Amino acid sequence: MERKSPVFTVFVYVCALLLAVVILAPLAWLFVMSISPAADLAAKPLRWWPQAADFSRYAQLLSRAENSAGAAFTSSLRNSLEVAGMATLAAILLAVPAGWAVSRTPSVGWSLSLVIATYMLPPVALSVPLYMGLSYLGLLNTVFGLALIYLTILAPFTTWLMKSGFDSIPREIEAAAMIDGAGLLQTWRIITLPLAAPVVATSALFAVLLAWDEFFYALLFTSDQRAKTLTVAIADLAGGRVSDYGLIATAGVLAALPPVLIGLVMQRALISGLTSGGVKG
């Protein structure tokens, strides 16, 4: 790698450009569609850049007028936020004590391995009894019921991340606090949790991303504006008889914005989380 011929350098730049285009072109097109007038999108030959940028669809989707596309979209946005928020909070509350317990007492670790092994289960293997159970409890088509089901995905993942996080906090620090007379809860409050705060934040972000992305359970267990999430609303738009493709694209941009922003801002933490997962297995 020390001797670099000019040919090689040119080759590297060409490949880099190609990779950038492959990554960006579909995303850029999603945005262009969202601001192109409907006539431009239906034109042949296709107009790749709008004559005049038209942001009206964003206003349309974010308006809350009765029975409009906006009403359906904003309610699904609210539902997605509520489900992701509730499920993430619950997952973290379960994961912190459990992750700490496994980290400090490896002899109970097998139960966490069992929980993590459920990752292999296809959601279809649980879906029929979950449907019947939610129906029995009157929780079908509720945000709360969906958040509860999302724990099947979020809780094992966050517990495992928290466990690796606690592993990197030396237990000697905790032991020192305990020798000085601090109880377990006090040790957690003063020592462990402040040190684990970054891991808690990363786990929570991962959980939000997972919940935001979920589609299968939401498709099965929600049926109208009271609980339908964004992913279901977008699938409805894409599969329905909407004639304005720009509107579908706009919904896509809005739904993608929060996770993409989280991804860009938290890049370093997310990548190290992903790769440590990839490396440790």
Next chain:
Amino acid sequence: MSGTWITARAWLLMLPLLAIMVAVIGWPLVDTVRLSFTDAQLVGTAGNYVGFDNYTKMLTSSNFTRTLITTTWFAAISVAAEMVLGVLAALLLNQEFRGRAVLRGLMILPWALPTVVNATLWRLIYNPEYGALNAALTQLHLIDDYRSWLGEPGTALAALIVADCWKNFPLVALIALAALQAVPRDITAAALVDGAGPFNRFRFVILPYLAGPLMVALVLRTIEAFKVFDIIWVMTRGGPANSTRSLSILVYQEAFSFQRAGSGASLALIVTLLVTVLAVAYAALVKKTAGSAA
């Protein structure tokens, strides 16, 4: 403090998690097993015990065989392509060039894009009348007429695989890049001094560092690809003529569209078993790779 007390305390701290997991995973799984031996409907009748009828019916149906083949194709090709493209992208991103940090940052975008948005985006790109792919290919004179990429059995699965790869190869690239950055510089330099060509340097110097992380990525991606539902549901719903129907979609249709909870449950368990066998075989492979790479 005694060991028993510490263990008891650990179980106590895990209790909330374990209780919830039993409620939302353990019990449903057991109940799926029970249902799979009945002719229960999704709504209404509780169903009677029918022994292995559901299993024999499902395993011998041509739908199952065909769907298994489709799913295997989808998983094998998309995962293989994601691995190759991911490693190539990682090798590129490990070179020194201007704008490298920005390009590395961009790789997070497809990963962060929600699966359903990705599926919707590609569905729009493949649109038979107004899609960007048709427009681009005709304007470049590569095709004469607009085609229905998702509407023809011959191209639908390939079109899905492209969409899935675009979203997932960047993740493989990021994992591979992290592994590449762990390769000590003096080792690659030494191989260079010893006169190893680019291929041999990759094969004998770099690949051993990549093998472990890549195997794990391979396992996780294969399991996910085998369970695939979202992207196919949004783009084709398994069509046209069931040419893109995956196993998960078949279970969905059986249990929820036709409301046959019993046979749907048996099919779901067959899929679960297949994924488990795959995962166990892979795990053995990972252990072997990890052993030989160290």
